[in-house]
Amino acid sequence: MMRKVVVVTGANSGIGLALCERLLSYDDQIRLCLGCRNLQRAEAARTALLSSHPTADVSVLLVDVGKVTSVVRAAKELKERYKKVDYLYLNAGIMPNPQLSFRAFIKGLFSRNVINMFATAEGILTQKDRITEDGLQEVFETNVFGHFMLSPKHLS
Known part of the structure; x- marks a missing residue:
């Protein structure tokens, strides 16, 4: 077998x-x-x-x-x-490693979305995904x- x-x-x-x-x-x-x-x-x-x-x-x-x-x-x-x-x-x-965008954080502090931003981190975390040597994400x-x-x- x-x-x-x-x-x-x-x-x-x-x-x-x-x-x-x-x-x-x-x-x-x-x-x-x-x-x-x-x-x-x-x-x-x-x-x-x-x-x-x-x-x-x-x-x-x-x-x-x-x-x-x-x-x-x-x-x-x-x-x-x-x-x-x-x-x-x-x-x-x-x-991908999420990273904090300080620019988006400061902008979010002075917006109507501030509560949602703190509750979910939506809009302040960015994903960095590099291009490989093969030309793909x-x-x-x-x-x-x-x-x-x-x-x-x-x-x-």
Whole structure:
């Protein structure tokens, strides 16, 4: 019987790492591949998973879903490593950091919207989302486009 191949992006912490632990607890005969952008953190997660599941097959795939070149390279590597990927959990993601706009805050203090501004922070918090080297908004490329490129349609 062929072992099922499971790839999890953003697998080195948070929900991704918890998912990997849960998957191995359910079936430690899977071939689990941790897709991460930081090799040191990925190896630390792999070591932690193997400490609780010593017979598991856990490997690391270096992939930054926020960079098209990294995703294309990782997809090629997955094709070389495995005959097929049975499950692909697209978990990696980032959130933009909201920042306080002092200009909007001062303007809001002297407006009819002042109560709402203090209650919700609406109008005084701005989201900074930079353009990547690929020419895309960073949050979109990391959370959506990189995973689209890594999806089974592009892996086959």
